[in-house]
Amino acid sequence: MDSPVEIPYQGFIKINRNSEVSVYLQISNQLINAIQRGFLPFGTKLPGTRTMSRILSVHRNTAVSVYDELFAQGWVESFPNRGTFVIGKNETRPSGMKTPEQKHLENYPKQAGFSFRTSNILDNPFERSPCEYIFNDGIPDIRLTQIDQQSRIYSSTLKRKAHKIGQYSQDGSEFFKHHLSKYLNLTRGLPISKNNLLITRSMEMSIYIVSEILLSEGDTVLVGELSYFSVNMIFQKAGVQIRSVPIDGEGINVEEVRAICHRQKIRMLYLTPHHHYPTTVTLSAQRRLELLQLAQEFGFIILEDDYDYDFHYEKSPILPLASADSNGMVVYTGSFGKSLAPGFRTGFIVAPENLMAEMRKYLGIIDRQGDILMEHVLGEMIAEGEISRYLKKSLKVYQERRDRFAVLLQENLGSFLRFEKPSGGLAVWLDWQVPVNLMQLARNCARNNLFIPKTLLYQNKNLTAMRLGFGNLNTDEMEKSMEIFSESVKETL
Structure with missing residues (x-):
């Protein structure tokens, strides 16, 4: 049985004095974690409260509160004139348990210890980007x-x-x-x-x-x-x-x-x-x-x-x-x-x-x-x-944005694509009339701070099209995005 003073408590008990969690709870939770993971095996004798307070540089009353918490949760038991012990019938270290000399208390497991089904069908198709400007598929503007x-x-x-x-x-x-x-x-x-x-x-x-x-x-x-x-x-x-x-x-x-x-x-x-x-x-x-x-x-x-x-x-x-x-x-x-x-x-x-x-x-x-x-x-x-x-106010804004977006598309890219101004919704469908690699176009836009998710791109041997949302862009953002978009199109062609 390890001597209570030989166990490196300072190595696995870390106290954050700026935390909202009280110090005694931080210590008791980490001791419980050590017991659960076999770092402190059944039957281990814990230091007295004076010794523990000195090891961890805390007040003795804090150490007393720690032991009271461990006792209340059923992790330790105290015997007069003998000390405080981790509860358990086995007085020897269980087979396979790590000793302090072998390894410090590890973090949460990175992998499950059992098999389970996986599915690529449900892989997240949505992308993120640090670009300042974004075309989405028709999402409302939270600012409105x-x-x-x-x-x-x-x-x-x-x-x-x-x-x-x-x-x-x-x-x-x-x-x-x-x-x-x-x-x-x-x-x-x-x-x-x-x-x-x-x-x-x-x-x-x-x-x-x-x-x-x-x-x-x-x-x-x-x-x-x-x-x-x-x-x-x-x-x-x-x-x-x-x-x-x-x-x-x-x-x-x-x-x-x-x-x-x-x-x-x-x-x-x-x-x-x-x-x-x-x-x-x-x-x-x-x-x-x-x-x-x-x-x-x-x-x-x-x-x-x-x-x-x-x-x-x-x-x-x-x-x-x-x-x-x-x-x-x-x-x-x-x-x-x-x-x-x-x-x-x-x-x-x-x-x-x-x-x-x-x-x-x-x-x-x-x-x-x-x-x-x-x-x-x-x-x-x-x-x-x-x-x-709310809806009446927002519809007026979105209609103005739709109209402006249609004008910008026609002025900048009217010779390259065909579209119908939608009667509703927050997105426009663009049907390209010239050969263009949409993935390359998206990469060129991203280099210029405009993000176009791949979920908006539709391209096969019979179709080259995109769905671009306008609802999330105000006038300035829309004009800047269209400037980047049109320049990237010309760069890609």
């Missing part, structure tokens, strides 16, 4: 969100009503669902009640829950020939077969969908009909009706993702397919509060009540606590008209 005012509303609700909100369950805030269902009825023509709503943290969570319940390994899911990569990752993880369908100026090719349905069983069709991702094309009214008829005829689910419904400019947006669904074939997902600060945004699913009951079971597993306070705040913002005011 009036976060101070939103924070005041949150704080006021917390003070006034937190005690009245009650306990959260997987059903979420009934208050929020009631007002959100009315809001969706008025703005998107969805004739629903709160019983048709599931509140989630994001669009991705919504799609994940839908795929877990409605898809089985080997099912076939149809997506646009160009589709949202995050959703495709979720589908691939579910083990389904993904088939792509061509997209044209009116959206997805319905005749091709029909032809595929005649050849094989289709479980689901995933759509972003308001503004197809990434091309921003709006699905025509006639094709919407045809798809609803096909879904009823062949029994496939339509998963409608309305990721940017709130952002429309010259005219009223086309209503979702779900608003015209009378046969229960459409599951509708969307986001709420994209014009607000990031912490105030949420996702939701709209579906028939029997399917909603099953979805709540899954939500109860992955997000049982939720954020009932935030949901209550959002419900109040709907009831008081704050959401509509």
Whole structure:
């Protein structure tokens, strides 16, 4: 048995006197760590409190508090006239335990000691860059969100009503669902009640829950020939077969969908009909009706993702397919509060009540606590008209940015590419009319302080295109970014 004074306590007990954690807890936690990892084996005698205080240069009362903490947590026991010992029946060092002479107390393990499944399907596709200017795929500008005012509303609700909100369950805030269902009825023509709503943290969570319940390994899911990569990752993880369908100026090719349905069983069709991702094309009214008829005829689910419904400019947006669904074939997902600060945004699913009951079971597993306070705040913002005011203000700014972005594109690169000024959303689809290596173009832009993520680049033997967001750029940033972009294009050609 090691003598208590031979163990190099100073070597593995480090005290940070600027830490918010009290000194005695720092010491006791590190001693417990040493016991758990075999540095202080069962039966080790600890120095007396006077000796320990001298070794660690702390007050004796601190050492006393350390031993009291170890005793309270059941790591040591004291015997009169004998001392304090690490609790354990084995009085010898267990086989394989490291001695102080062999190795100091190591850090947390770098690798798991067991095998586990890995998946490259879920590798993070998003990149980061130190560049000052960034083109994204259509993300709102956080600087327009009036976060101070939103924070005041949150704080006021917390003070006034937190005690009245009650306990959260997987059903979420009934208050929020009631007002959100009315809001969706008025703005998107969805004739629903709160019983048709599931509140989630994001669009991705919504799609994940839908795929877990409605898809089985080997099912076939149809997506646009160009589709949202995050959703495709979720589908691939579910083990389904993904088939792509061509997209044209009116959206997805319905005749091709029909032809595929005649050849094989289709479980689901995933759509972003308001503004197809990434091309921003709006699905025509006639094709919407045809798809609803096909879904009823062949029994496939339509998963409608309305990721940017709130952002429309010259005219009223086309209503979702779900608003015209009378046969229960459409599951509708969307986001709420994209014009607000990031912490105030949420996702939701709209579906028939029997399917909603099953979805709540899954939500109860992955997000049982939720954020009932935030949901209550959002419900109040709907009831008081704050959401509509925020959206109206931001839409005016985003429309001005869209118009300016279109002018800059035409002036600087009009001879190299073709694009349509989008009727809504926060991104533009660029179809290149000249041969250009998009990866090389992105590298040239990065050298000049403009970052273009690879997820915005679409290039194969039949297509050279990009999706560029404008919503996050003010006028000065937009002009500087376009200057870098156009110069990099000429350098790449």
